[in-house]
Amino acid sequence: DSINFINASGEIDDINVSNSLSDGVDFDFSNLKIGKITSINSKNDCIDFSYGEYLIKKVFVESCGDKGISVGENSNVEIKQLISKNSNIGVASKDSSTTKIDNAFLESMNICFSVYNKKQEFNGSFLDIDNYQCNNYSQKNDFDAQSIIKLNKKIVTRYN
DSSP states (O other): OOEEEESOEEEEEEEEEEEESSOSEEEESOEEEEEEEEEEEESSOSEEEESSEEEEEEEEEEEEEEEEEEEESSOEEEEEEEEEEEEEEEEEEESSOEEEEEEEEEEEEEEEEEEEOOSTTSOOOEEEEEEEEEEEEEEEEEEOTTOEEEETTEEEOTTO
């Protein structure tokens, strides 16, 4: 990981990472408020959240090898504005996590949103996006029976 925050708390104005060999920015066991995060050209996830509480005003991620945003292991993440471009998965919320995004613009994704249970010690997850646009994707959403996606104030089912 280029930057890894472990057991951190407080406020950060701006984080900017590019050309990471693994995750761009990794947050573990932390409670943080962040003004802006930019992560470009990470070989794995651009931003990875685990075991914590996170509030971010603006996120820009591009050319992520796997996920633009990965939220897992019982995390609560709130993002006010997200722009994600050219990644495998735009946003993944997994393993008992809750992810809330006010405004999201995603472009050139294989999968826009993925919500699931990966590890047996956790349950499914919840992803709530109030206003979004996802362009140029292969598969819009991917989720399991334990998880919920809510887009534009409507629960998404396999049938809509």
